Amino acid sequence: MKSASKFEKVAARCWNLLNEGKPFTPIFVVGTMMMYLLVQGEIGTNWAPMLQSFFIVLPFFVLYYHYDFPLFLRNYLWIPLLVFLVAGGEFFIGISVFAIALYFFFTVFFWGTFYYHLRIGTSWLNFTRFWKLVMKNSDSTSGNAQEQLPKILLLLNMWLLTFNGMKGITTHSFYWYLGFFASVWLFSFVLHRYLFDWKPKYYEEKASVPQDLEEYEVESDRVIVIVIDGMRKERFQEANTPFLDSLKANGTEYTNMETVYPARTVVCFSSMFTGTYPFEHGIQSNMVWRLGIKVESIFDSLRKIGKKGKLLGIAHLVDSMGDDVETVTAVMKNDVADTNIMKRAKHIMKEQDPDLFIVQLIGTDQTGHSRGVLYDEYLQKISEADALVEDFVNWLQKEGKMNNTTLMICADHGQADGIGGHGHLDEGERFVPFFMHGPTIRPNQKIEDKHSLVSLASTIATMLGAPFPSHARGPVLKDAFKRKEKSS
Structure with missing residues (x-):
């Protein structure tokens, strides 16, 4: 690709x-x-x-x-x-x-x-x-x-x-x-x-290591984050997604996971992987006037301990994350876009073997923008993403890359009615699907407290033994981890 x-x-x-x-x-x-x-x-x-x-x-x-x-x-x-x-x-x-x-x-x-x-x-x-x-x-x-x-x-x-x-x-x-x-x-x-009072509240303090973290099994050899761009939460619940449903059921789901404001793709990715908000990382919209984030990212944190991360996504993301992004062309028929992305993902895993691998699937988002989110084509694209994630995970298992690997599945934002609008937190945008699955993740758990996608950076850093990015504010999602068995 x-x-x-x-x-x-x-x-x-x-x-x-x-x-x-x-x-x-x-x-x-x-x-x-x-x-x-x-x-x-x-x-x-x-x-x-x-x-x-x-x-x-x-x-x-x-x-x-x-x-x-x-x-x-x-x-x-x-x-x-x-x-x-x-x-x-x-x-x-x-x-x-x-x-x-x-x-x-x-x-x-x-x-x-x-x-x-x-x-x-x-x-x-x-x-x-x-x-x-x-x-x-x-x-x-x-x-x-x-x-x-x-x-x-x-x-x-x-x-x-x-x-x-x-x-x-x-x-x-x-x-x-x-x-x-x-x-x-x-x-x-x-x-x-x-009247403009619906922006999500910020975490005011920087993230810190939980005092009782030693009581949890948190370490992973690898973290894989699959972001199904623009997947509206209730439409995901309506779609035919047996594999993602099984991951969710056998892992920990955060039922009130909130995206950031404004909920634009480059803003969301920047916030997810720096752990902070636009006023600090500097990315205010998809239109990036000054290239590059102003703060450390999770990729910088991993480099400090000799580990490697990679983000596979479309050209927009280079504007904020630079060389940490492996780009894919977005100029292709939408029916094959996600299939080609997953082929590229397998190639990167085989050749580079990153400790953190983030994959952006774009077909759902593009269908919402071009055809609307309230039509069957949108549900079909979510179902196709489900099958592609299943194929990718099965391939990882065959390649021996799922040993002590944690999966995070989420959307960066939802999509509203109309041309799949997202940015200002209309109905369908604000709360996104988010769940984790892996050997250290609690099975059959639903966390109903409100959380934010800015917690991804500190949580990933915790799992991979890296320091938090410099401006990370999102607290570690420790409720997803199993507690260690107490020795008698």
């Missing part, structure tokens, strides 16, 4: 500019405005007014870049647009209709159909379903129509109004603009200060 090429890594970063909601809004608005003025014959003779009017409305671009309006907060975005119109603004039908048409062309046809067909082999008719997913999506990505449209319409109409009136700007109009901006800023601040 091919690794992700340099071109694919760069292309993935460029695509995130259009996928992540924060950069998409200004890029789309500027592009739409320039195309509209070009059609109107304004480009070429009116560059100065266009740039001047842009700088006048720039504070609104900054405001909407700073504040997401995730989940139900998006419903409030229509209020500034309504106030703008009532307070003397103007609604330009031409550019508004043009922007709406261009938005749905980009999301439904270019992204949902053309892009997914070329990348993962989705049908050319995917637009017949994808438009419904865009209308339902609730996370702050470019595919969230109910958030993007009111932002886009306000920015475009304000910009065009300012552009048309550049020669007639008065003190009155300046104070009107200043007052409107101040009111929208205050409105946004109040909403996010008092």
Whole structure:
């Protein structure tokens, strides 16, 4: 199986500019405005007014870049647009209709159909379903129509109004603009200060070795973590997964395992394997402006004791974990993606024999994004992952690599309705499947207390006899381990 090429890594970063909601809004608005003025014959003779009017409305671009309006907060975005119109603004039908048409062309046809067909082999008719997913999506990505449209319409109409009136700007109009901006800023601040209250709580203290750790059997020769990307918890429970069910039943399941905020893949992996949160490791979204985490990872911890870890995943993960990632290309038909990843996983185990091996399966996540999570295709992809994990574990046993090996099975995040949205902890995103299986793991146990995926780093370090990563906060999941038998 091919690794992700340099071109694919760069292309993935460029695509995130259009996928992540924060950069998409200004890029789309500027592009739409320039195309509209070009059609109107304004480009070429009116560059100065266009740039001047842009700088006048720039504070609104900054405001909407700073504040997401995730989940139900998006419903409030229509209020500034309504106030703008009532307070003397103007609604330009031409550019508004043009922007709406261009938005749905980009999301439904270019992204949902053309892009997914070329990348993962989705049908050319995917637009017949994808438009419904865009209308339902609730996370702050470019595919969230109910958030993007009111932002886009306000920015475009304000910009065009300012552009048309550049020669007639008065003190009155300046104070009107200043007052409107101040009111929208205050409105946004109040909403996010008092209504945006669903972020998970942080562990405030750094992780420490439990005082009674000597009472538990914790040591493993090897730890294998299989992350089924984007596997929604209740859909996993509905899917046909006999092997994973057997591992769960004969191991320890954490029934309230919480992911991190924002629940984006690169953020989640960074938090899982550093043991801390975005404000410390520096990865805030899939769009990584500064490559590399700012803190130690579990891979750094293992190097301190002469052990080796490896993460097999798609190109996005290189942006945070660098050379500790063995990349796989994400440009392949989704029906064979996970199969090819597991073939590569066997090759790495045979050639490199890492003490810690983390495998990211991507088929479930890609199906959720392209086809939605509430359809049978999504359950089928989870069932396929089950069969692939079973085949991999059986192969490990034949190769003699399961002796004193602990398995961790989890998702990095769930997926919400719509285009499999994840990031801002909608229903279906926040709590993820997580269970452990191995000779030192208690069988037939369910831990119902709330825990967080940031505990993976310290727990893995404990099992492999390594120090905790420098900023690890998640406590060791000691309840999963067997107690040592007391000598008489």
